[in-house]
Amino acid sequence: MTSVNFNAGATAALQTLRNINDSLDKTQNAVSTGQKVSSASDGVAYWSIATTMKSDNKALGAASDALAVGSAKVDTAYSAVDSAIDVVNEIKAKLVTASESSSDKDQIQLEITNLQDQLSSIGQAASFNGENWVVAGSQTQGTVVDGFIRNSSGGVQITTATYDISTYAMFDSIQANGAGTGGILGAVMTIALTSTMTQGQIDDYMDTVETALSSLTDSGAALGAMTTRINLQSDYASSLSDAIDSGVSGLVDADMEEESAKLSALQTQQSLAIQSLSIANSSSQNVLRLFQ
Known part of the structure; x- marks a missing residue:
């Protein structure tokens, strides 16, 4: 019909x-x-997962940027420690020279004083973005952001790597006259040869220098280990970011x-x-x- x-x-x-x-x-x-899922209406589940993972990936990128800043701080401190080891070795050599009975200990002390001033200058200059890890001051730990994680319950957490400044600092402080005091090198800064000094006293100074060198070596090793961790974490963060991008792409592209x-x-x-x-x-x- x-x-x-x-x-x-x-x-x-x-x-x-x-x-x-x-x-x-x-x-x-x-x-x-x-994109096959560009809004929530296209697929709530995939859109929700992708939005969360994109946010996490952005946070991970920020953590990677923070790693670069942390790496610069560690490198600055390591350069200072490495230079300080060279200077302390020079002081050690001067003390060996002073052990010769015919040496002019007063002249040798002039050289040692210049080397001590150089140590203070190294410590004072080892600052990056306002942070100095080789002069303790009021600091006890140096911290570097090294990651961003989301746990199984959905909570988020920033992970960090720490450096024990209170143990490894070259100096506790820098005085108004520019001289470093306390810390690993505090005793080295008190070395003062005189023409009347005995070999036993010089040997005591040698022990002081050896102790300082051992502590500086430990400090350099701690910084080196931290550099290795930062480099590994940086590589991992890059790989993880690529994996997240790939996963999100599979969901929404x-x-x-x-x-x-x-x-x-x-x-x-x-x-x-x-x-x-x-x-x-x-x-x-x-x-x-x-x-x-």
Whole structure:
């Protein structure tokens, strides 16, 4: 039966066209954005996971930047310790020279004094971004941000690497006159040769220097170990970031080959649906011929 009030064929054709247009809109959005899930409405579960992981990856990138700053602080401190070892070795050599009975100990002390001033200068200059790990001051630990993690319960945590400044500092403080005091090198700074000094006293100074060298070596080793940890963590953070990016891509990125094929098919279906709707609409016009 043909009715002028309701065209069932046109209604069916219109519904089909609407469905095709909805699918075409989604496919065109996927092609233009490169994502099959670009909003929560496209897939709540995948969108939620991807949003969280993108946020975590950004935090991980910030932690990697902090690692670079931390690496610079460690390198600065290590350079100071390494230079200090060279200077203390020079002081050691001067004390050996002073052990010769015919040596001029007063002149040797002038050289040692200059070397002591150099140690103070090294300690004072070893500052990066306002932090000096070789002059303790009020510091007890140096801290470097080395990671960002999310635990199994969903909580987040910033991880850090620490350096024991109170144990490994070259000096406790730098006095107003620029001289370093306390710390690993405090006793070295008190060395003062005189022409009347005995060999036993010089030997005591030698023991002082050896103790300082041993402590400086421990300090350098601690800084070296920290550098290794920072480098390993930096490499791991880079790999982890790539893995997260890959995982997020698998969740939300569109398969462009598939979307391209789908787009062509939907465009063809759209053309056919439009023609079908046109045919369905024109069928009702045939009723007029019955009255001619």
